[in-house]
Amino acid sequence: MPREQMPTDAHEEEPEGVEEGLSPAEGQGPEAVEVSKEVTEALAIQAEEADRLTPDWAKKGRRTELALGLTAVMALGACAPAMRAPVGPDRTQPIFAQAEKPGRTYDDIPGLTAAERENMSYRNPSERIARLDFPKAQAGDKDTFVFYVTKLEDALGDLSENRDLSGSVAVDALKRLHRFNAKYGGGKPLNYYLDTSSVPEKVRSDAWTGYKADKRAAKGARGKKRGTRYSRKAQRQAASHERVARK
Amino acid sequence: MLPQTKKILDSTGLLEKLPAESKDKLAEKIGETLEKKLVAALTSNVPADKVAEVEQRMDQNDSNLEQYLAEIVPNHQEILRQTVDDFTQEVEGLL
Numbered sequence: 319m320p321r322e323q324m325p326t327d328a329h330e331e332e333p334e335g336v337e338e339g340l341s342p343a344e345g346q347g348p349e350a351v352e353v354s355k356e357v358t359e360a361l362a363i364q365a366e367e368a369d370r371l372t373p374d375w376a377k378k379g380r381r382t383e384l385a386l387g388l389t390a391v392m393a394l395g396a397c398a399p400a401m402r403a404p405v406g407p408d409r410t411q412p413i414f415a416q417a418e419k420p421g422r423t424y425d426d427i428p429g430l431t432a433a434e435r436e437n438m439s440y441r442n443p444s445e446r447i448a449r450l451d452f453p454k455a456q457a458g459d460k461d462t463f464v465f466y467v468t469k470l471e472d473a474l475g476d477l478s479e480n481r482d483l484s485g486s487v488a489v490d491a492l493k494r495l496h497r498f499n500a501k502y503g504g505g506k507p508l509n510y511y512l513d514t515s516s517v518p519e520k521v522r523s524d525a526w527t528g529y530k531a532d533k534r535a536a537k538g539a540r541g542k543k544r545g546t547r548y549s550r551k552a553q554r555q556a557a558s559h560e561r562v563a564r565k
Numbered sequence: 566m567l568p569q570t571k572k573i574l575d576s577t578g579l580l581e582k583l584p585a586e587s588k589d590k591l592a593e594k595i596g597e598t599l600e601k602k603l604v605a606a607l608t609s610n611v612p613a614d615k616v617a618e619v620e621q622r623m624d625q626n627d628s629n630l631e632q633y634l635a636e637i638v639p640n641h642q643e644i645l646r647q648t649v650d651d652f653t654q655e656v657e658g659l660l
Contacts, residue, residue, distance in 0.1 A: 354587040357659045361598045364655070368601035375616050376608035 356536075492525030493532065535563035566596030574599065577653045582660045599652055606648040610638045 369377075499508045538560040548556070574580050574596060583591045611619055615637045622630050635641050 353584050353660060354591055357591055357656065358594060360655075360659050361594050364652075365598045365601050368598070368605040371605040371609050372601070373608050373611075373616070375620060376604060 489521055489524045489528060492521065493529045496525065496529040497532075531563040534559040538563065566593055566600070570596045570600055573649060577649065579653055579656055582657065595656060599649065602648050602652055603645055606644050607634065607638065607641065610641070610644060612637060 496508060538556060571592075574592065579595065580588070580592050583595075611634070619630075619634070619637075622633060627633070638644065
């Protein structure tokens with residue numbers, strides 16, 4: 319590709335008056351298209367997942383779906399303005415410590431939704447990991463984080479016993495955990511919280527490589543913001559990371 | 566997308582962050598996906614022994630369906646709210 323056509327040089331052709339730091343909502347052109355494509359794909363995956371979780375009796379056509387959807391949104395509508403408030407006071411409680419108390423079960427742990435309890439109760443470890451949905455931990459709520467890490471660790475242990483730990487399920491679970499740790503782990507490495515010694519080295523390295531590649535790909539797909547000037551070196555590195563992520 | 570869903574999405578601030586060019590299309594898809602997620606979250610928590618009753622009420626267009634679901638699904642408000650919260654966070658991460 320001729321140098322003048324390379325997207326890395328696009329900033330040199332930007333119109334006057336474009337300020338640095340504009341949000342994607344204000345962006346036009348290829349970057350916005352890229353974001354839309356990425357979001358559309360992610361939404362399609364989420365819609366499929368929702369279909370999978372919906373019981374058959376609730377899939378009787380659009381009319382049923384609408385009736386249930388309307389019911390759900392009506393129930394939420396009343397509290398829409400308060401929706402961004404922190405979820406439930408129980409979320410801030412040290413639920414891991416409570417789970418450890420003798421004679422307690424998951425049903426006794428406050429702050430877990432019914433869906434989360436159900437996720438915890440899956441006997442098949444692969445299924446349990448696949449469906450494990452880490453909740454949004456409150457900032458600094460290490461107990462919640464550790465609680466979920468422990469649940470994942472249990473599931474990994476079960477997988478190990480079943481000699482089923484080399485599959486993509488374990489890799490995917492560890493990848494998700496890396497993402498979770500990056501958000502809520504307080505800057506500590508994952509092995510600060512989780513003993514992964516029972517996990518084969520291949521799974522660990524595949525998960526880490528996959529996590530990094532996903533991160534780079536997401537960053538690459540977002541593209542640069544209008545008006546941001548990246549150095550030639552940074553542009554070369556970004557292109558290289560994207561190539562690695564595609565492999 | 567139901568008008569009520571649009572209202573909920575407005576309250577999350579998500580729609581303001583969408584790329585201007587494809588805002589309408591994306592908003593529609595986001596709304597539809599959110600509805601699916603809410604339906605999944607709600608129906609997967611309906612106790613098995615109450616399913617027949619829910620179906621019957623839906624067939625009869627029962628105007629108290631919402632109230633009935635609130636009674637039989639434990640923490641039903643929190644489940645729905647958590648679903649919206651998680652969904653908002655996931656979509657925000659993509660923008």
